[in-house]
Amino acid sequence: MTVVRGALGIHLFFSLLMLTALVGCTSGASDLSPEELKQAIEEFNFDEGLPFPDFTPPATLEELDSANKWSDKTVVDPLPHLDEELKDFKPPMTPAEACEIRPKDDADYKKILQSMRIQPSKENPAEQDASWVHHENGDVNSLNPLRMSSVGDFFYVYICGVSATTSTIDLESVGDGRFIKTWEGNEDNTIQKVVIRDDLTWSDGTPITAYDWEFTYKVLLHPKLSVMFPALPSSLDKVKLIKAYDDHTFVIFHEMSSPVNDMKLEFPIVPKHLYESAIAVDPTLTDSDFFLEQEIHPTVGGPYEVTQRDRNQRIVLKRRESFYMKDGKQIQAKPHFAEIRMEIIENPNQALLAMTAGKLDDSQISATKWDTEANTAEFYEKNIKVKHIAWSEGHIAWNTETPYFNDSRTRRAMSHAIDYDAIINGIMKGIHEQANGPFHPSAWFAPQPSLPMYDTDLAKSRELLTEAGWTDSDSDGILDKEIDGKKVAFSFQLMHPAGSPVSEQIARQVSNDLGKLGIKAEPRQFEWTVLQDKARSHNFDALMAGWGAGGDPFSTDNIYGTGAPRNYGQYSNPEVDKLYKLGLAELDREKRAKHYHDIAKILYEDQPYTWLYYRADLYGFNKRMRGYQFSPTGPWFYEPGAFSVWKAQSE
Template identity: 25%
Template sequence: MKLTRRLFGVVSGAALAMGTVPFAAQVAQAQESSTLVIAVPSDPAGLEPGINKAEPIGSEIILNVFDTLVAWQAPDFAELEGRLATEWSVSEDGMTFDFTLRDGVVFHDGTPFNAEAVKFSIERTVEMNPYVEASLGLIESIETPSETEVVFTLSRPYPAFLSILAQPQSAIVSPTAVGELGDDFATNPVGTGPFKFRAYQADTRVVLDANADYYRGAPKLERLIYTIIPEASTRRLELENGGVDIIQQAGQLSAVPSEEMAAFAENDDIQILESPSQIIRQLEFNNSLTDGPFTDVRVRRAIAMAIDYDGLLSGVFDGTAERVYGPLTSNSWAFDPEVMDLAPSYDPEAAKALLAEAGVDPSDLTVKLYSFQGSLWGAVATFVQANLADIGVNVEIAQTEFPSYRALHVAGEWEMALDGRQPWYNDPDAHVTIGYLSALKNSAMTFRMPENAELDAKILEAQGEADMEKRKTLYGEIQKEIVEQVPGAYLFSPKLIVFARSNVEGLVVNSAPPLNEYWSVSKN
């Protein structure tokens, strides 16, 4: 969603109302102990749950304006805690989820939160948002026995459903505000969260004010300002000069380049917060092609063996990313260490031998490599291009704007592409089902896996298995089978990195989803 160029609400200061914010005024705002200024690289999209498709900036704003029924508990983010739900139970068959809701909560517009609001919100997202078809689309019915009880019944068991309810798309909206605002709700979101939406100015900023009546207690900050600064160098300077309090890398390959971390490391006024992520960036093959060299697993394996993974991590990322060996990162609870031994290793001579065995003359092989735009994506593409040139394969790089890239990727109009998956819930289902289930190959940017009844059945069995140890065993088998098929070359997992002024306290970086909540954050 591209937000319309209209200013909603009023932000303090005549300068903002006129569409300009002098640098000195921004510095003064950032230096106020009650205001946190967060630099982001682009205008937000998906500011409200009903249409959000995991856009990073809009998703983070949602989790600060709205509440979900449950959320991942800081600082470890290993267990779910209640938010708008105080307790819940799951039926033995794993298909019915019964929630007791928090009483006395009100939306920012003063209307009451209740079970009907939950039903309205989730059904609205399912209706509006094709992105949630594989998850919230499993809901068969939502019942509201009382104002403080809501019961979800699924069409089949889905243990990750609780994790799904912690996503931005599952946040609870004000039915009254939706009814009154219509389409304008997308730029005037109303929730129950710790911050109230105050104003939006296109390509400039989003302003949130503290919700003094928040049921968990008022935030320590009075205001959040997301200021839009496209240039990484400008964001860095503003952080150094005190014009902003926080800049985020968040795995987007669009913020402060890794080589500039050294400068921050020597600056006592700036702190660097790092956390492993479950984000995966990879070189994908279009596995649904019926002809061409990549239909041969030996060719795919040769390409994967031609990539210098350690050189990529040290040369391009300088320690800000980690190796990935298969469909899951090594910090996933379902990761199988045996995958590390099965994954292709850097061996150009063995790669050449595999191509020869497959009857492929690399000098006859010219491939277009599609990539996202941005300097770091360009660096990754150039690195891969050089690696493949070493085994005689000619690669043409095509960096493409995201809307066009997404369209051609979903349509299958490509052979090889750089892509990635950023999980929005802490479960292997977030990577495996969407990425590798052949029935979903045309629905998103996936590996476009060919029909494989055995693998598909195992993926769905793992998705629905209620016993977590059995699920882990199934996902281990799935990982090893996928790695053997070489649907792509798994490149790296970027660390989640947040740069903040030294007086920012209480910020904890979440790994899945990689979105920050600011309710507990303060400035000294």
């Protein structure tokens, strides 16, 4: 289940590595001779998972070029591009003035963000060799970038990893100029050619080559390995092959013409020269000395590398000089921070105390504390608050294969029964917005005009429940229905994640709301790993969770498509399936948008979820922090994102 960042964090188990360390491990590839390693690699057969084994690409680049007409795609070097973008920018006030604002409305938040987006200058110099203390509310599960699944994993990989493409603040795909020189596509966008920079090295000094992309692709799709990679293999759906033609050129071949092909290269790579033999010897990616060492001091290709890891406490990253310097010359923009300390604090109260005391430079703040503990003179002495509406949403998923929720009339009755005012303006203090579906109204793929919000209408709920066959036949105060010859009471569990006060309060509110209709909804909290397992196995009736923002709606097919991997509520509608296929194939953006508008309207009628709210990103920043901006996915996961952040000199 994907994350609503900062609201429902994913803390997947990390015990396997720790257990391995206790019971012993295999020594790995270093014990084998070169001949034995070569044999192990051949026997493992990294080509085994290729989705189109009969596909034969052009043998040479000359043959490829002669058969295709290429068009350039945008490649951006993030920090120089941002400097150019801000060349004539005039902030509404100085950062010092913005730091004195105690924001009361969206206009104040906008002024703060506009004033803080500046980059270092003579007038606003940066502290040299500054340290950034960044807060994460859960540990990084693995320092192997292919195994990322939690928010902490994504931040670590984003800071230390290598990827050919990235997203802009508007969530448009661009080539990442820190790693590639050119990116081209053929006429129908089914073939893309990438030339990488020739001055890139892994942190062990080995050159990064195009063969690392080809190798990583094969690893992610290998049948013996893909189950260990929760987040990445699905992003390569409908990719026929990635082939390296030389050290600096690789080509990605797509099965079909699609506008989302540009997003297929946004995955991190691993070093073939290390991982090929290591995986062949240890396909678990956990047991050998090599992989245990990689969990402490991983080999990376990005701007930062790991110098310290204390599980469940912190990860310390240092600026990698060989990333931006080569042979005594600067080849890249120098990252602003000499060190980034990822401090792991799971308890939100402790995190806020650390933020207030000046021990953190940034932290997400819960809605329940936004106008209380995070609104004191002590907090504002060292910090500033910013708010930005994200495209992430919180919802209740109904298991449509249960006798309770297999009728859309019942599901619509649930949505009309909820007291949204009590949730949005009561529990959430008006900080988040009510939601009306999976797509935020400001997104290009959301219906226009926006669909109306579901309102609280108990009379409508009772009418729909009666139509669906739910009545109180025995006058015991609980609705019931005859199913397969047996009377079934409308009584179910409403599952929600443990450790989230907001989720707990919402679950109680929903339970009270449904109780007014004669429905017994019992709130039950579970640790996230248990909740996730129940979701994947469809072992639930109703489940509170959320999905993170995405830049393109095609990815929601993985949630609402029949039989899709993240379709935990088992929803199925053939028309929705058809529209997703049409949206994936349509190159014209306006025509594509119409398909997703239609999907949103069907989901609105079918209500496989009751969408509760669109989440606001709520952050505190130390007053010395500068350069942060927000995309619909938050402040980090785009370019330049976290790399535009810097620290002003102390007064």
